[in-house]
Each structure stands twice: as structure tokens, then as C-alpha cells.
Amino acid sequence: MAGHSKWANIQHRKGRQDEKRGKIWTRVIREIMVAARQGGGDVKDNPRLRLAVDKAKAANMPADTIKRNIDKATGNLEGVNYEEIRYEGYGIGGAAIIVDTMTDNKVRTVAEVRHAFSKYGGSMGTEGSVAFQFRHVGQLILAPGTSEDKVMEVALDAGAEDVITDADGAIEVLTAPGDFEKVKNALDAAGLKAEVAEVTMRPENTIELAGDEGQRMQKLLDMLEDLDDVQNVYTNAEIAE
Secondary structure, eight states: OEEOOOHHHHHHHHHHHHHTHHHHHHHHHHHHHHHHHHHOSOGGGOHHHHHHHHHHHHTTOOHHHHHHHHHHHTTSSOOOOOEEEEEEEEOGGGOEEEEEEEESOHHHHHHHHHHHHHHTTOEEOOTTTTGGGEEEEEEEEEOTTSOHHHHHHHHHHTTOSEEEEETTSOEEEEEOGGGHHHHHHHHHHTTOOOSEEEEEEEESSOEEEOHHHHHHHHHHHHHHHHSTTEEEEEESEEEOO
């Protein structure tokens, strides 16, 4: 099944995230704390916490830092309580944007998110205004040159919902959120390492932006991602280089 070319967009996004590496620990710590508070501090029984701990290890976070924040969240140490809040809105050209935050101050967070939208020509929407344009999925993307037949065999056997070959040759594996870990482990065991592996909000359709529109949209996305309380930003915009 052929998909829209997105490998360049993925590499571009990863490059920008690498530039902001200093913020990754803060975001991962919040994710660990919320996951542990909601599902308990035992990684064996808490898939969301397992995923957060994997992100922490990938970001070279020390084991004692991980444990300390799990202990804070489960009441063994005094810590901050974070609340998860999702904001929805529109960017340039009507492109949809979802902003997931974790905050200890809702008033501050909504003001900062609204300011970012308005500064670059976007607008805040109401709850549910754009979420219907996205699908909550596990997503694994493997680099061009990976064997499509092998990925398809391993992924579908492990319970993946779909395998999509991109125009650039990248291979995208989609799973139900609950099956993400099982499919990822199966791919890893087969020596198929995903460049991107996450549970995400995947747009059902995309809007391509280029030139001035693309630049303004990128500035809006960058400003949102730079906010301290923002965990993830999702959009259906594909920005041409």
C-alpha cells in the first residue's frame, strides 16, 4: 500500500527535537510521574510507565532519577501533581493542531498556548474541534531500504493493524495503542529497528504547506513545542522544505 512521502518530514522533526534535547528530561519526568500516579509504580504492570521509562533510558536519564520520580508520583516522596490537559486549534491554512500538556497551573498553561496560536495567525478551538481528524495509534517507522516483506510478516503476525510503504521507501507500521509494545518487541527481536516508535495522534489526512505559509506554520509549532508545559504537539500539516 503506497503512502504519502513523509521521510524527510520525520527526519526534520527528529532533528528539531534533538536540538531541544535539554527539555526532553523535563517532559519525560512528567510523563513518568503521571503514568505512575495513574497506573502504579510497577513497570511490569503499567504499560504506559514502561513506555515512559524506555523514553527516559533512551534520553540517558540515570536509573536513580527515574526511580525517584516514580516514588514521588506514588506517594513515597513529596512531589508536584501534574494534570493532563489537551488543547485543540487551527494553524495556517486551517491545518489542525493538537497540543497535549502536563501542568500544575492551568491558568498559566492555557494563556501561553493561546498566545502562541494568536502570535502566528492560528486560533484556539473548542474540545473536539480537530481531534476527529486524528487517530490514536501506535506508530513505528522504519528507514528506507528495510525489507518490506519481512516487516509485513513480523508486524502483522504480532498483531499490527496496517503496514504502509511510503513513496520514499520508509515503512510505517500502525497498531492499536494496546498492541504497540508487543509489535515493537517483535520487530526488535527480528532485528528490525524503528527510527520512530511511539503511541501518537496520527492525522487521517494531511495539508501541505509551503513557502511563507510553511514558515509561519513551523514557527507556530516551534513556539508551542518550546512551552515548558507542552508534552506533545500533533498536526496534519506537512511542511515542504
